[in-house]
Amino acid sequence: MKTYDMLIVGGGISGLSMAHYALRSNWRSAVLEATPEVGGLLHTTHFEKTDFWLELGGHSLFNSYRHLLGILKDVEQLEQVQKKTGLSFQLWQQNMLSSIPSQLSFPRLLLNIPKLFITRKNGLSVAQYYRKVVGDYNYEHVFRHAFNAVISQPADAFPADLLFRKKPRDKTQPRSMILTQGLQSIAEAIIGQNNFECLTGTEIKAITYQEGLFELTDQQNKKYYSRTLTLATPVATTVSLLKTAFPQLCESLQHIPSANIQSLGVLVDASAVSLKPVGGIIATDAAFYSVVSRDPLPNERYRGFTFHFKPQIDEKTRINTVCKVLNITPEQILQQKTRYSSLPSLGAGHHQNLAHLQKNLDSLPLALTGNYFYGLSIEDCVSRSMMEYQRLQTFLDN
Numbered sequence: 001m002k003t004y005d006m007l008i009v010g011g012g013i014s015g016l017s018m019a020h021y022a023l024r025s026n027w028r029s030a031v032l033e034a035t036p037e038v039g040g041l042l043h044t045t046h047f048e049k050t051d052f053w054l055e056l057g058g059h060s061l062f063n064s065y066r067h068l069l070g071i072l073k074d075v076e077q078l079e080q081v082q083k084k085t086g087l088s089f090q091l092w093q094q095n096m097l098s099s100i101p102s103q104l105s106f107p108r109l110l111l112n113i114p115k116l117f118i119t120r121k122n123g124l125s126v127a128q129y130y131r132k133v134v135g136d137y138n139y140e141h142v143f144r145h146a147f148n149a150v151i152s153q154p155a156d157a158f159p160a161d162l163l164f165r166k167k168p169r170d171k172t173q174p175r176s177m178i179l180t181q182g183l184q185s186i187a188e189a190i191i192g193q194n195n196f197e198c199l200t201g202t203e204i205k206a207i208t209y210q211e212g213l214f215e216l217t218d219q220q221n222k223k224y225y226s227r228t229l230t231l232a233t234p235v236a237t238t239v240s241l242l243k244t245a246f247p248q249l250c251e252s253l254q255h256i257p258s259a260n261i262q263s264l265g266v267l268v269d270a271s272a273v274s275l276k277p278v279g280g281i282i283a284t285d286a287a288f289y290s291v292v293s294r295d296p297l298p299n300e301r302y303r304g305f306t307f308h309f310k311p312q313i314d315e316k317t318r319i320n321t322v323c324k325v326l327n328i329t330p331e332q333i334l335q336q337k338t339r340y341s342s343l344p345s346l347g348a349g350h351h352q353n354l355a356h357l358q359k360n361l362d363s364l365p366l367a368l369t370g371n372y373f374y375g376l377s378i379e380d381c382v383s384r385s386m387m388e389y390q391r392l393q394t395f396l397d398n
């Protein structure tokens with residue numbers, strides 16, 4: 001019976017960052033990933049017979065992603081970092097594009113902005129905090145939609161302090177960046193390291209814990225054993241995997257709902273689109289939250305756009321919307337890829353729930369990581385993994 005020091009369930013950035021730290025500590029560890037590929041919500045799609053790729057999930061990095069940048073350095077991927085060119089975002093409103101400043105009320109902004117220095121985010125939702133500091137008008141007309149676009153779901157009830165969590169910046173790196181090979185290449189670089197064990201196509205169905213040993217069972221009834229365990233799965237999966245062995249942990253997690261997103265990436269001939277290069281598009285009253293463009297990393301022949309649609313928008317509406325926004329016909333879409341994903345919808349009481357969860361977790365050789373702790377961003381995931389890695393050291397390094 002092979003016994004690992006640490007098994008890690010889930011091969012998204014949360015699980016892979018934990019596995020990266022485990023590898024550096026020489027722990028016998030392995031990642032168990034349900035799908036054939038690692039990356040999870042970092043999903044770079046490569047279009048057939050072209051050199052063109054598009055991000056269908058996470059797309060942008062910032063110089064406040066210091067834990068992630070540390071990993072990029074370890075796996076020699078820092079040379080992939082490219083500064084995001086200063087392309088602006090546009091608003092899509094009443095079937096037309098307009099600039100963001102044209103929709104803002106500057107007098108109202110100036111009137112409210114002093115509140116920025118006296119209003120604390122703690123305990124307030126995004127709507128409560130930003131209505132105060134930008135004014136109701138600006139919030140309704142612009143900011144609300146921009147925030148919905150950032151987290152691909154309605155942002156009103158999201159905790160204000162978790163939307164843009166303050167983190168120290170690495171000023172040697174550009175403020176906003178992309179990777180020349182796409183973000184999924186981070187995942188591939190991590191698993192490409194010597195002695196890294198990753199079992200894709202392995203969906204964990206059940207977990208038990210007895211006498212200091214975790215037993216995991218996959219979809220083919222194969223068993224895996226380990227002294228410590230990391231669950232880096234979406235929150236709903238984590239709850240369902242924990243409910244037999246650790247029902248007390250589920251109490252804090254089971255009320256976190258998830259929001260579904262349908263992302264449609266389209267490849268078009270550059271000559272077919274008259275739209276000037278854009279960083280992205282934010283919708284105020286449409287079937288989608290945002291469009292992320294590949295224009296910051298231009299290609300001579302093609303342009304690519306990922307539309308992040310609200311849930312339950314049918315395929316015909318999605319294609320019609322893409323054509324309307326880009327002012328093209330369906331025939332001008334050369335290739336397309338759809339990806340369904342979900343993100344946690346954090347809300348009121350989240351911090352109290354987390355504190356309760358952590359209290360129950362602290363004495364266990366079990367780590368929980370993911371985007372349902374400190375925020376949805378990639379760095380929020382990696383910094384959670386780092387904290388849990390440090391906590392589990394006491395179980396393994398003695």
Ligand SMILES: Cc1cc2nc3c(=O)[nH]c(=O)nc-3n(C[C@H](O)[C@H](O)[C@H](O)COP(=O)(O)OP(=O)(O)OC[C@H]3O[C@@H](n4cnc5c(N)ncnc54)[C@H](O)[C@@H]3O)c2cc1C
Nearest residue numbers: 010012013014034040041057058059060204370371377378
């Ligand atoms: C459209 C979109 C755009 C985004 N843009 C950005 C951005 O620009 N910048 C940014 O910082 N963040 C962005 N994010 C957020 C960020 O990408 C995610 O929060 C982060 O990648 C989540 O990583 P994770 O590892 O926690 O979860 P996931 O990536 O969801 O990984 C979980 C993994 O667990 C696996 N799994 C599930 N169940 C099992 C099981 N039973 N057994 C084994 N494996 C299992 C899944 O297959 C998956 O691979 C974006 C997210 C979305 C959806």
